[in-house]
Amino acid sequence: MTTDLAWPIALTIGVDGVMSGATGAYDKLLGDLDGVYLNDGAFAEAVAAQGHDRLAYHVDEHRYGSDPGALIVGTSTLLPGRVGDEFAMTRGHLHARADRAELYHCLSGRGVMLMDTVDGRSQAVPMTPGVAVHVPGHWVHRTVNVGDEPFVTLFCYAADAGQDYDLISDAGGMSQLVVTDGADGWITRPNPRHTGYGSAA
Numbered sequence: 633m634t635t636d637l638a639w640p641i642a643l644t645i646g647v648d649g650v651m652s653g654a655t656g657a658y659d660k661l662l663g664d665l666d667g668v669y670l671n672d673g674a675f676a677e678a679v680a681a682q683g684h685d686r687l688a689y690h691v692d693e694h695r696y697g698s699d700p701g702a703l704i705v706g707t708s709t710l711l712p713g714r715v716g717d718e719f720a721m722t723r724g725h726l727h728a729r730a731d732r733a734e735l736y737h738c739l740s741g742r743g744v745m746l747m748d749t750v751d752g753r754s755q756a757v758p759m760t761p762g763v764a765v766h767v768p769g770h771w772v773h774r775t776v777n778v779g780d781e782p783f784v785t786l787f788c789y790a791a792d793a794g795q796d797y798d799l800i801s802d803a804g805g806m807s808q809l810v811v812t813d814g815a816d817g818w819i820t821r822p823n824p825r826h827t828g829y830g831s832a833a
């Protein structure tokens with residue numbers, strides 16, 4: 633028996649994303665998301681109006697190691713908003729070990745899990761409280777807040793997965809944009825800057 637065996641732990645997770653037992657946390661600020669949105673002018677206006685340091689999303693996580701088989705469990709709280717006609721979103725990534733899957737469960741708010749494969753498939757899954765999305769390995773993924781309240785998800789993925797962020801920026805963004813439908817809903821529309829993911833992963 634190994635001596636550094638992790639102990640089981642109970643985590644308390646609120647619908648507001650607050651998690652007891654977290655071992656780490658980080659914030660992403662609006663100004664950190666330069667290049668993520670299609671409309672650079674609208675992004676500059678949003679930063680000028682709301683400030684570089686306006687919180688975009690907050691992540692709490694619990695991890696106990698990075699051995700193959702270990703899990704990272706956490707919450708992501710994505711604030712509402714728009715940049716141009718695009719809804720607020722995370723940077724998005726493919727796992728550096730691309731075959732690693734991830735589970736997201738919506739705790740509160742209204743969002744979309746936007747996913748692409750590098751060979752051209754795309755999927756946008758609506759998420760409301762109680763909906764879980766199983767993101768299989770090899771799918772690029774990001775969350776998008778299409779509501780007026782924080783969009784809070786519980787996530788769980790392999791601790792050795794890692795994140796590749798360059799794949800999306802090198803491709804000019806994901807293949808689809810999640811934009812307002814002009815009323816109180818959302819639609820996807822092709823991203824005119826998307827160049828395809830090349831031969832990656």
Ligand SMILES: O=P(O)(O)OC[C@H]1O[C@](O)(CO)[C@@H](O)[C@@H]1O
Pocket residue numbers: 660691706707708722723724725734774787789795
């Ligand atoms: O890592 P990104 O793409 O900035 O998005 C953050 C989200 O993804 C995660 O890294 C989980 O994969 C969480 O931290 C959060 O849900």
